[in-house]
Amino acid sequence: MIISVVKTPRNSDGAQRSSYRQSYRSYVGAVSRLGLTSALTARRLNTSRRAPRAHNITDKVSPEHLAVLVKKEWQLSYVTPLFQFRHTQLKRYSQQLSAFIAAERQGVAVEVEEPQHSFKASFSVVHGMAEAEEDAETILIQVHSKHHFSRRDDPEKCVWSGWLACINGSPEYIRSLPKDFICLPLFGSSGGDPLTSSVKSWFQQTFDCCFGSLEINHTSLQWLGSLWTNCQPESNIQHLKMIWAVPVVPPLQITYTVNPQDAWELWTCVRKDAQVEKEGEEEEEEEEEGIIDIEEVNMFMQELKSHFYRHFKLDLSAGNLVQVSTALGSAKTSGRIKISNSRYMISTLTLLTECALLKMPV
Amino acid sequence: MGDTPRRLLQRLIRRIPAQELKPTLEKWGRLSQAQLQTIDFTQSKWALTGKLGTICEERNWAVKHITELELIYNAHTVELLQFKEQFKSNLSELIRNVSVKIKKHTDEAVWIRIAWGDGLSQPNHFKPTYVVHYLQTPYVFVTSLNSKQKPLLSQALVLATSYHAIKDANLSGRKFTAIRDLLMRQYEQVFPRKFHSPLKERNQIVTDPHIEREQAESSANRLQMACEAFGGGKLPQLQSAVYKLETKFRGHNKSMTQREEPIRCVVKFASTNILESLRNCASSGIASTPVTPLLSSIPLKGRNYFVITDNGPGPSQTRQQN
Numbered sequence: 001m002i003i004s005v006v007k008t009p010r011n012s013d014g015a016q017r018s019s020y021r022q023s024y025r026s027y028v029g030a031v032s033r034l035g036l037t038s039a040l041t042a043r044r045l046n047t048s049r050r051a052p053r054a055h056n057i058t059d060k061v062s063p064e065h066l067a068v069l070v071k072k073e074w075q076l077s078y079v080t081p082l083f084q085f086r087h088t089q090l091k092r093y094s095q096q097l098s099a100f101i102a103a104e105r106q107g108v109a110v111e112v113e114e115p116q117h118s119f120k121a122s123f124s125v126v127h128g129m130a131e132a133e134e135d136a137e138t139i140l141i142q143v144h145s146k147h148h149f150s151r152r153d154d155p156e157k158c159v160w161s162g163w164l165a166c167i168n169g170s171p172e173y174i175r176s177l178p179k180d181f182i183c184l185p186l187f188g189s190s191g192g193d194p195l196t197s198s199v200k201s202w203f204q205q206t207f208d209c210c211f212g213s214l215e216i217n218h219t220s221l222q223w224l225g226s227l228w229t230n231c232q233p234e235s236n237i238q239h240l241k242m243i244w245a246v247p248v249v250p251p252l253q254i255t256y257t258v259n260p261q262d263a264w265e266l267w268t269c270v271r272k273d274a275q276v277e278k279e280g281e282e283e284e285e286e287e288e289e290g291i292i293d294i295e296e297v298n299m300f301m302q303e304l305k306s307h308f309y310r311h312f313k314l315d316l317s318a319g320n321l322v323q324v325s326t327a328l329g330s331a332k333t334s335g336r337i338k339i340s341n342s343r344y345m346i347s348t349l350t351l352l353t354e355c356a357l358l359k360m361p362v
Numbered sequence: 363m364g365d366t367p368r369r370l371l372q373r374l375i376r377r378i379p380a381q382e383l384k385p386t387l388e389k390w391g392r393l394s395q396a397q398l399q400t401i402d403f404t405q406s407k408w409a410l411t412g413k414l415g416t417i418c419e420e421r422n423w424a425v426k427h428i429t430e431l432e433l434i435y436n437a438h439t440v441e442l443l444q445f446k447e448q449f450k451s452n453l454s455e456l457i458r459n460v461s462v463k464i465k466k467h468t469d470e471a472v473w474i475r476i477a478w479g480d481g482l483s484q485p486n487h488f489k490p491t492y493v494v495h496y497l498q499t500p501y502v503f504v505t506s507l508n509s510k511q512k513p514l515l516s517q518a519l520v521l522a523t524s525y526h527a528i529k530d531a532n533l534s535g536r537k538f539t540a541i542r543d544l545l546m547r548q549y550e551q552v553f554p555r556k557f558h559s560p561l562k563e564r565n566q567i568v569t570d571p572h573i574e575r576e577q578a579e580s581s582a583n584r585l586q587m588a589c590e591a592f593g594g595g596k597l598p599q600l601q602s603a604v605y606k607l608e609t610k611f612r613g614h615n616k617s618m619t620q621r622e623e624p625i626r627c628v629v630k631f632a633s634t635n636i637l638e639s640l641r642n643c644a645s646s647g648i649a650s651t652p653v654t655p656l657l658s659s660i661p662l663k664g665r666n667y668f669v670i671t672d673n674g675p676g677p678s679q680t681r682q683q684n
Contacts, residue, residue, distance in 0.1 A: 248646060252631060252639035259626035266611070266625070269618040303613035307625065310612035311605075311670070312657060313650040314643060 045219060045354055047294040052227050052347030060128030061342075065140060068161060069126070070342050074188030075196070076214040076335040078356035079164060081181040082207035087137060090123035093206075097121035100202045101143065101195065120144045120156065121199075131167050131346060134174040136182050138165040143195055160191030162199060167349040170357060185356035186349065187211065188337070214335045214359050216352075218321040219294075223351055224331050225324040226297040231344055232264035238327035242304075246319035254319065256308060260326070263304075270300045368415055370428045375411045378435055383410070386438075390431045393417070441497055442466055448522035449474070456514045461485040471496050478511055491515070494538065500525065501545055503538060532667040540598035545664045584651050588644035591653035592661055597637040603666040605629045605656065610672055624672060637661060 144156035164184035459479030477485035
């Protein structure tokens, strides 16, 4: 019943005018052709986004894949578009990467066909994750290891996993890419650093791409905090926890944990006020209900900060928001993310895909 | 010096543990500071007895004076012995298979190590509870105690110290000396003063002396207030402070401030030394001065766990609960 056709979107307009290094930022800037300022303003995240809807993702994505993606903390990176990556060649990639890892480990070349190495990489497609027409299907990479002394029938242990995804990536940007480039800008890895760097260098060599660290800045953290809080009526978030690092000597860390129901009530009050204001400005009633505005996010955080200030006379704005977490997931400024509930995974990954596209070098 | 006082002195010196000799002699008060300094406490007890005997002879001290010394020593040991006995017997009455070791340190602190077992199992020596009690103070410091053991220990302590009850001080930390100093107020406190000290001259190039002075004045002012709230110099090393807030919403949003129910949140401050971090917040202007009582209560009350609720119907007052 399920037609398992792997989607590797082809860019129909064969206009090969720019290199793969053309980034989302330069793309937006080039379109407006209004010079530096507009390019700079275009570097911001979207100022409004759809409220997360509970996706029945369990119907679309296999439970084995979801089990791998959920409840693990991933270190994020951005990746520039991959040259000549084919979703149909995953078996070959698996062999090549296995051999590459073995070679890097031992410092000698190993034959590709030799199946005896202790590290075995496997590529697979996570069907059902892609949202938009232009999104390439998510790729999951797992590295299993078998100890030399272990028995033949011992189960292999997964020692490293990683994925490449594009969820609701900017269609204009993806369409603007030259032929043969696949955009999977978000890379998450979990496992030992040596393996992560092996996988990265294999990708760099094979698909002529580059990786860079993806920090989650305070705006994105605020977005995540608000988007998650918005889910409270449907799915108990248990707490809204925010951690600020205050630059004093010795460094001070302030953890501010708000009751989920109270956080949600404040969020709805803030949204109601913002909606009233908006209606006063323009008469367009046809606004989609599920759209959340950056102003609402900022106001929500501001209200939480002033409640804090009224008690402790300490201005949280002097510090940096370094972590946000709820029962749905957690995100750290260092680029570590954990998704604990698959129902709202798509909206989180949409935001992170956007961050990754913005982080790419010009 | 007769035979009786000499033998009395000999016996007493033999009984007093070596490390207790100096403090006990100091308490006795008969020897001058100079005399005490001439005594080498690393000598053998036999030599010490000889030296003390000579001093007694010179001063013509008799049995009366020696018995005075004995009383001073005994009063102290009796208190410790009594505590030891009482505590051990009380605890073993409450629970079987418990192993208790008690040792007194030189600074009046009694250290107790308890390895817990129960009716069936032997005492577990890998997860002991340490208890430190300063004799003649109402404070007890306890490490790793679970809720089952807490009432047992409390009862044994209350009976042994002959206090009425034991109460949680809401203070915890990883450094024993720090929480001891906070609780017993043994750190440098700064008292409010009306006039600030004259500013020191600096070797900086002054661009505008007026602006410079004004800024320096306000920063000196902040520093003074920060020190008044948290203390000056090196501060006790406390790792965290936790506030459970159940107060009305104090932000700007109208519908939320009108809400009757309080907003529930927990705020935790953490650092390698929170008192120093908070003092730095206040002196650098990140925290407004004067420092709010919520924060200055940590050193003032010697606590680091607080429950804050609104005091009655008035929206602007908060109350710390015990």
